[in-house]
Amino acid sequence: MGMESWPSKFIYVRCFLLLLLNVTHCFLLVQTQALGQVDECSALLQFKESFAINKSVSAYPLAYPKVAFWTLEGDQNRSNCCSWDGVECDEDSGHVVGLNLSSSCLYGSINSSNTLFRLVHLQRLDLSDNHFNFSEIPSRFGQDLSSLTYLNLSNSLFYGQIPSEISILSKLSTLDLSHNSWKLHPDIIPLKLTKGYMRSLVRNLTNIKQLHLSEVDIFSTVPDILVNASSLTSLQLRFCGLNGEFPIDIFHLPNLEVLDVYGNSNLTGYFPNFNRSNKLLKKLNVAFTNFSGMLPASIGNLHSLNLLDISYCNFSHYLPSSLGNLTQLNYLDMSGIFYDVPNNNSTGQLVSEYSLSWIASLTNLYSLSLGATKFRGKFPSFVANLTQLSFLNLGVNEITGQIPSWLMNLTQLTTLYLTGNNLSEAIPRSLFQLQNLEILDLSYNNLSGQVEFDQFSQPKKLKELYLSYNKLSLQIITNLSATIPQLEVLKLSSCNLIEFPEFLKYQSELRELQLSDNNIQGRIPKWVWNATRETLLTLGLYSNFLTGFDQNPINLPWQNLYSLDLRTNMLQGSLPIPPQSIRNYMVGSNNYSGEISPSFCNLNHLNILDLSNNSLSGMLPQCLGNSSALGILKLTNNSFHGGIPQMCPDENSLKMVDLSYNQLQGKIPRSMANCTQLEFLNLGNNQISDIFPSWLGALPALQFLSLRSNGFHGMIGKSATNHDFPKLCIIDLSDNGFSGVLPSNYLENWNSMKFVDENSRKVSKAKRKPAL
Template sequence: MEFYQTLCLLVSLSAQALLDLPFTTAQSCHPVQSNALLQFSNSLTVKTDMYPHCDPKTTRWENGQDCCLWDGVACDNVTGNVIGLDLSFSCLQGTLHPDSSLFALRHLQSLNLGANNFLTSPILPELSVFTDLRHLNLTYSNFSGLVPTEISYLSKLVLLDLSQTFNGTSTYAPSGLRIENTDFKVLVQNLTELRVLKLDLVDMSAVSPSSFVNLSSSLTIFSASSCHLQGELPPNIFSLPNLLDLDLQSNDITVSFPKSNWSKSVESLTLSYTNISGKIPDSISELKNLKTLALRSCMLIGSIPSSLVNLTELTRLDLWNNELTGHPPSFVGKLERLIHLDLFYNNFIGVLDFRVFSTLKNLQFLGLTVELNLDSNSTNYIFSELEILELSSCNLIEFPSFLNSSRKLRQLNLSKNKISGRIPRWFWDLAKDTLSILDISSNLIEGDIPQFPWKELAVVDLSDNLFQGPLPTPPLPTFFFSASYNRFSGEIPSSFCKLSSLRLLRLANNNLSGSIPHCLGNLTELSVLDLGANKFEGTLPRSLNNCALLGQLNVSYNKINDTFPKWLLEAEFLSSFDLQFNEFHGQIDPPTDPFLRPSLRSFSIANII
């Protein structure tokens, strides 16, 4: 009896499960919409070399097939209408016209044309026909001109992304896309459902930040970095109830932090390269969910408040290049989730015990310019995730032995310290497959340098030390190599001529001798060549004329015996050259037109024959 009861129960549950299954019989794509998609695709060209890893989705669209099955196309299961079109990173290039068949897809709820090239097409007001649109993404697609007011008619928008790429510096210029103050006011007033608004590198110089006071209370992400914004930021923006991510970096805006009423939801606050008056307030510790605090180069003063220790979720703290004073913050060791810590270029006083970092096992970036106390047990510190270490001007007297555990290291800066003696043997086994930037300049390091073991090394700075012996050849990927102000001797190895990516070569103030290799003319990317204050003889190679991008040339204080190199006066990009204290001779034409090249700003030919 029990068996039959169990069987009946299973049958009943199975029947109910079948009834609960969603209706999966989807309608086919409407022929009119299928044709509209094909016409739109045919109006553009596909360039597979446009961006790395772009995917030419439209090349797989075939006439006669159900367009609901095409890559990037989504349809309503009941009506068959095309409701989603995602052609981001699809290698598309062309112009978007007002009569484009794209606008026939009236049922679109999501449109993503990001990371294509629309050849400075304007963002068209015809987009307003998509009255059901909830997601509009036109990022990084080379649109230009005014953002039309008609965008504000899309009252159901939840996401609007018109941003261009951003590299995180203060000098990145806005794109050709711009928005007027009136249009922005209408946009923020009408789009009351908006949760994500991204406008990075859109020219907003005509927009007053005071209009931010009307931003939707639904907003979770607002990003307007490097937009030429000017004026004072309304403090209420920090109180938006649902705000998760605010990024207004690289704008000429004045920021005054509120003393209270911070939005408790904020997870990321990025205001680098803005004008922040005064100190970091204690009240910022109210942001219990904060994971990213980026305030680099903001003219901050005073000490870092100890209340930041309450930000237990913090993974990124970036206070680079401010006027912060007081003792370096030892409490950071209690922020055990920290992955990125940058306190570079501030005015801290006193000594920071490096042991405070021993709890930060997940640390990937560490940047300090404070005096460090590295005890003898530093070999016990394990930083297996460390990728970037910046310890410039920290009064270090030796290479930090804890580096031995950092197998993922990509960038290492130990410049402007007091490290003396030879480079320890264990250092040459450090991060052989990952290290790309090495700066150990301005120390007291001596001895010779064997062959570099790092295969991916791109930037090498050995300058201002006591190195001696033959000049080491950096790996092939190197584009920046500086070994000036050392005691290297002998000739420049011919292997340097194989460094096809080399852009900067500084070897001044050494004991290098012999002739300047003619094969340096093979370095077509070279823009700076500094060989001053050595013992080079012979002639100045005419082959350097092949370095078409050469902007700076210094061969002063050598023993070069040659006729005056008139080709220097014709070099297109040369801005300065220094030939003084050599044995150049011959006739120099009067300083007329050749000397008036716009690129040439300075030259020195003192004490030549």
């Protein structure tokens, strides 16, 4: 019996031992995982504590602070951060493998000591749409996070050199470092790649599918090694400073779906013959590049294409009708293309219906832009077929006749740009039935008749309205009040207004207000600024009959004002002091008097200062020319006296200085030798006593120089080099005390005076529309 039972007992004991070993192994494994999780959870908490939460730094409307909900509960040794918002863990190992903190309102810097780099098992990391306070991307991203397959640091205000260690991340399928400069301060250096690094980056990322480097300063050619990136599905290189010729074989990558090189003006290239290898291409954007050549008829083979933007390129000749085969297109922009379609018109003029009738078949379009295309004739009837349109731009063309009433059938329309055409007659009432309309631009046309402004209360979503420079007369009901939607942009220049529209009392969201070239008289009422004190950025009231402000505030009431244009009015008193945000301060041709307040020296962002043609007096503040941002300084025709302030610090933007017709004395400050961008200098009709400023000849951009009617004296003297005043076109030395003769080598070397720019001559003769 004993002997017979032994094998079964042996088997039982053996199984028990195996089970015990497995349990021990599992216990050790769980314990190891728990310790690993504790360390990673601790690292995440320390990462959270290294940032402030600021809801204004994330642009996404639904952004929220994910890390705000991270907390340890109970026994820290048993804490599981895998349940935290934005954290993903591997089911088997328990390690943190994914971290999605996009649009999480994080504000602060990331440096090499950040605990983020303890998460060595990370495979997916998304920190996009935060504010990392202009910190550089640490090299540890490449050194410690070697398992990353997805890395997104876009829209998060990193800056400086991209570390070469990023190329170590050979497993990456997605790398997105784009859009880190769009909201940067001008003095902050955006992300950039050193010369040649683009090639090594592409060579090492052999698994790359999505490469997004838009707004990274690359300033090199597109490496031809990209044609070997057979896995690539999306290549986005907008505004990278790319140059040279775009490798044409990139178009034939077998998996390519998105190609976007928008805004690289020095990038040349042309389209290939598209074949079946391009069957996946969905988005093609080469706008604002130097792409040229014919648009091939084979472009009609891109049957999956839903976005095509070839605006402002140099494509030549006619557009192939095969474009009508792109029936999946949602977005089409061909602005700035000059059509050259053979036709039977003896005058050689273009017929819009003939050249673009194929657009009628693109019934899925929601965005169509044909701006600045020399489009000629009546309003294009093919638009009536495009009932899904949300965005329509036909601006800056030669469209004539009436705005068609059938536009009311485009019920999805949110944006309508018809500016800069020759449209005439009245605005059809049916236009106001577009209930989804948000932006309406009818400016710079020949529209006429009386417009009852209360009609604009019908499109309840209207945000931007442009009616300037037509032949319209606006009838504004006094008690219109709150029936008008809350507008953000309102431009009613040259609309025969005689007073400020009273409904402005209730417009609390206005960013831009233009009421220039009207007949508005008297004072600017206080209620105009009460509603817009915090929101208004741009105010244009030039060419009216304004005499001042209600209560004459010492400081302008708008807290965030960017641009102020009060030129050509009848404004009196002291100059109102603008806020720190001001960049363009233009009050020329008024009756302002008194001195320039020293407060103007504190305007660090000031780019244009125009105080010309007033009755201002006193000495110019000595700090006036010290701003590195100042580009235009116009003080002509006042009564300023004393010396000219020092101009141009080491870094400066000064392009125009006009101090003529004052009583300025002394010498030209030698600091003006630093004004290397200066193009226009007028010191005429003052009391300056100096010798000929030959040292100004070193300024490389100077085109206009007037020293007339001053106390300049002595001999001009022979030029020291053959490169003095290299760009000078106009010089006026008359009515001074110069002696001797003008040295002949000046006249011999002022080559810019000898040539006529034929293109400029043609432009000057051509019929041009007003600036938009």
